[in-house]
Amino acid sequence: MTTPTITALAASPDGGKGLARDTRVRWALEEVGQPYEVRLVSFGAMKEPAHLALHPFGQIPTYEDGDLVLFETGSIIFHIAQRRAGLLPVDANARARTITWMFAALSSVEPPILELANAKLLEGDKPWSKERLPLVSDRARDRLKQLSARLGSADWLDGGFSVGDLMMVHVLQRLKPSGILDEFPNLAAYVARGEARPAYKRAFAAQLTVNTDA
C-alpha cells in the first residue's frame, strides 16, 4: 500500500480549533491506522488552477493516492473506511445503515449548521442580521431535536462507533460556540465521547501543530 497525501490549509481560519475539514479526514485515517502525508496550501493557492484541478470547488481537503484523486470529505472518508477495517461494520445491512448516517450528517444535519455559520460570517454586518439569526438558529435546533430523539440514551447512532458517528460528531462540533449543542445534553455527551477517542486526539493535535506553527 502506498501512503496517501491529503491537503490542509497552511493557516485555518479557526486557528486550530479542528473545524477545518481536514480534521475529519485525519480522524478517519487515525481510526484505521493509515499513515498519511499532508501538503499544506494557502487560502490563495486553493483557488489557483493547480489546486482546482484536484478540487473543482477550490477547497480542502483533497486525497491523492497514486493515480487516484478524491475530494469531498464524505467520499474520502468512505474510501478510507473501505480500505481498512475499523469504521464500517462487516454485516451488509449494518454497513448500509452506517453509510446512511454518514449521508445524514452531510445532507441533513450539516446544511442548517452551515446556514447558521453563513448567517454570522457572511451576513453578520447586514441590517437584517439580528432579526434573522433566531430564525436560522431555530432551523438548526429543529434538526438537532430530531437527532437527539433518535440517539436517545445510546452511545452511538447504530451499534458501535462508525464512520457515521465520526462524520456526525465533526459536523456537530461547529455548533458548540452557539450554545445550541448544549441544549441537547445527549448530543453534547455524544460529541464529547467522539472527542475522547485516542484517534480524534491525535488528529486534533496534528492539525493544531500546523496552525500553531503558522
Place this chain on the structure above:
Amino acid sequence: MTTPTITALAASPDGGKGLARDTRVRWALEEVGQPYEVRLVSFGAMKEPAHLALHPFGQIPTYEDGDLVLFETGSIIFHIAQRRAGLLPVDANARARTITWMFAALSSVEPPILELANAKLLEGDKPWSKERLPLVSDRARDRLKQLSARLGSADWLDGGFSVGDLMMVHVLQRLKPSGILDEFPNLAAYVARGEARPAYKRAFAAQLTVNTDA
C-alpha cells in the same frame, strides 16, 4: 431478490414537477431495472411516530427491503447502485470518483441551492427578502460557475453516466425556475441530457401519476 418499498408524498408540494426526493430514487431504480413498490404518506403522517421510526427527520423517501430500513437519498441510491449494475463503474478508482460526485452533489451543490429555495419559501415575506435574495443567488451562482468549469464540454462528470450524474442532475433541476441554470449553457444541456434518459422519463411519469391523481 425481494421487492423494495419506498415512500413518497401522497401530494408533493411541487404538484408533480419531479422535485420531491422520491423522484431521484425512482430514477435510480429505473436505471438498474429494479422493480419497486411505493407507499404514499401524507405531509402530516410524515411527522408521526410510525414514520419517524423509519426516518428520524420525518421526510421522504425511505427504502425498506426485508429487515433493512434506509433513509437519505444518497444512501438509498448508493445501495441500489451497489446491488445491480448500471450506475457504478467496475474499476475501483473510477468507482471512487463516481462516489465523489454523488457527495459533491449533496454536500457542495445542493446546500446553496436549498438556501436559495429557503430564502424564497421560508423568508419570502420578510422585510430583508428583496435585498438578501441577490446575495443568496450569487452563492448558488458561484458554485455553478465552478461546476460548469469542471464539466466543460463533456457529456457527464466522469466518463459514462453514473450515480454521480443522476444525483447532480436532480439537484440542479431545482434551480431551473430561478433562471440561474440557464446562465450556464453546458449545465443546462447536462440537465436536459439527464432528463432525456428513458429511465428518468419513467420515474418522472410515475411521480406525476401520483400527483395528478391526488
